[in-house]
Amino acid sequence: MIFHRITVLFLTTVTVILATSTNSSLKQKPPNLKLLECFEFKKNYWIVGHAFHTSSVQFKDECLRMCLTSSIRKAKCLSAMHVPNDDECVISDQDQVTKPDLFIENDTPGTFTVNFFRNICVDPPDSEGADRFEARLQGYKGGEGIIEFAHVDGKNLKVMVVLSGLKENSIYNVNILEEKHQENVGKCGKSQKVDGKTILTLETDHTGMAVEPWTEIRDFNELDGENASKKSVSNVMLTQFLMH
Secondary structure, rough: EEEHHHHHEOOOEEEEEEEHHHHHHOOOOOOOHHHHHHHEEEEEEEOOEHHHEEOOOOOOHHHHHHHHHHHHHHOOOOOEEEEEEHHHEEEEEOOOOHHHHEEEOOOOOOOOOOOOEEEEEOOOOOOOEEEEEEEEEEEEOOOOOEEEEEOOOOEEEEEEEEEEOOOOOOEEEEEOOHHHHHHHHHHHHOOOOOOOOEEEEEEOOOOOOOOEEEEEEEOOOOOHHHHOOOOOOHHHEEEEEEEE
């Protein structure tokens, strides 16, 4: 199990728990489809002059994983470019929205192909006026990830998840633990039941990565009204992480 406790200063405390699920019969979208849902594709276009990382990869999915996991390391990847002829992946902190004058068409498509992918999971849809906070996960066994939240009073909570380094081809539940149960977080073991609200069920792919594009969580009102944070991400304190 992975436990990550986050505290929203002054207002409320939320505990996020990632736990192995025993329900393998749940019908999930294949992990590779969820990965693709985070990107908008345009063939034979690229961003000129704004690469912050280049690496050698064979398949486009590897390139897209690199873009999403960069957020775990606090780097903002807005786009990924895969050049299959050269097995090359270029990730950038810009896209056709931020740098439209540098978004150009490949004028030699007969020589090589560039597959351009804009990361549309950077921001939630209809995010204007939303309070946002995040939990960054780092485990001593190598698991890492980020869970992002976007909240507007009176509307459903939006959540986006990127996790890496977990067990391959496995099902995990993401639970929110109510404040009254948080004193037991450090006492949980593999065989103990975790009391909390399951907000998401995730499936890892063959690399141990799980992605959940921005999705609405219904009937979760713990952050409404006087419990809602009106502060910035700087008012979120990450205080506890345990892996059993």
